[in-house]
Amino acid sequence: MTAILETRGLTKVFGGVVAVKDVSFQLHKGELLALIGPNGAGKSTCFNMLMGQLPVTSGDVYLEGERITGLTPRQIWRKGVGRTFQITATYASMTVIENVQMALMSHHGEILRFLPFATRMHRDEALALLDMVGMANQAERHSAVLAYGDLKRMELAIALAHTPKLLLMDEPTAGMAPKERVALMQLTADIVRDRGVSVLFTEHDMDVVFAHSHRIMVLNRGELIAEGNAEQIRNNPMVQDVYLGGGTVFASEGAQ
Numbered sequence: 001m002t003a004i005l006e007t008r009g010l011t012k013v014f015g016g017v018v019a020v021k022d023v024s025f026q027l028h029k030g031e032l033l034a035l036i037g038p039n040g041a042g043k044s045t046c047f048n049m050l051m052g053q054l055p056v057t058s059g060d061v062y063l064e065g066e067r068i069t070g071l072t073p074r075q076i077w078r079k080g081v082g083r084t085f086q087i088t089a090t091y092a093s094m095t096v097i098e099n100v101q102m103a104l105m106s107h108h109g110e111i112l113r114f115l116p117f118a119t120r121m122h123r124d125e126a127l128a129l130l131d132m133v134g135m136a137n138q139a140e141r142h143s144a145v146l147a148y149g150d151l152k153r154m155e156l157a158i159a160l161a162h163t164p165k166l167l168l169m170d171e172p173t174a175g176m177a178p179k180e181r182v183a184l185m186q187l188t189a190d191i192v193r194d195r196g197v198s199v200l201f202t203e204h205d206m207d208v209v210f211a212h213s214h215r216i217m218v219l220n221r222g223e224l225i226a227e228g229n230a231e232q233i234r235n236n237p238m239v240q241d242v243y244l245g246g247g248t249v250f251a252s253e254g255a256q
């Protein structure tokens with residue numbers, strides 16, 4: 001089966017620093033794959049290359065077998081790759097549902113033609129997306145007044161408006177309280193299961209990573225050093241070394 005996402009020998013050098021070195025992996029349909037590693041390991045640099053925000057030094061990225069290396073972020077987004085929580089493409093002056101309606105209009109290529117009718121477009125579809133992320137009851141609130149966790153859920157609905165086949169989530173729960181983190185990742189896992197979306201995410205909280213990922217990859221100093229399920233990663237001596245200088249179990253904030 002063709003992987004949704006595949007990288008081959010992905011490498012990024014900044015001046016003299018090798019931030020990402022020869023990273024090769026596959027992500028399959030319906031998979032929730034975690035990329036973990038200490039600060040500075042190269043996780044965000046990987047994400048930025050996958051999304052076309054950073055040119056690769058060498059190596060390639062394939063989306064369903066098609067080489068997408070060197071495409072612009074917009075071209076990659078058009079091919080069905082969504083990303084959440086880095087660019088906050090939300091409008092504080094609009095209501096929650098209007099934000100999702102705008103995303104749906106953008107998805108359907110209607111923004112300029114139909115802008116005057118924005119509040120009437122795709123209301124039912126927008127409401128269905130908000131329902132999926134548990135935000136239907138806040139549809140008419142202004143997004144400026146949302147609690148942080150709710151803002152993140154609205155952003156997830158906006159990302160889903162583009163019906164991505166792949167979602168890239170770089171630290172989606174950053175700044176959230178532990179309870180909200182678990183809830184957001186549970187929600188993401190539900191969406192992966194119900195919509196067949198594939199997700200690659202990074203996350204600091206090891207409890208969240210172990211509870212929700214199907215598979216985990218560990219990056220250290222730009223190199224992939226381990227890959228496996230929660231049990232295999234937890235018991236991997238190299239991974240324990242990286243996180244704790246050898247020894248004991250993972251703590252909740254292990255990667256911070």
Ligand code: ADP
Pocket residue numbers: 014017019037038039040041042043044045046
């Ligand atoms: P992570 O997301 O895992 O914390 P990053 O991908 O942000 O790691 O960073 C990996 C390495 O690349 C770090 O050493 C960082 O300082 C370096 N780096 C990241 N972005 C740049 C940049 N734009 N210019 C120079 N060095 C960078």
Ligand code: MG
Pocket residue numbers: 043044045
């Ligand atoms: Mg990062």
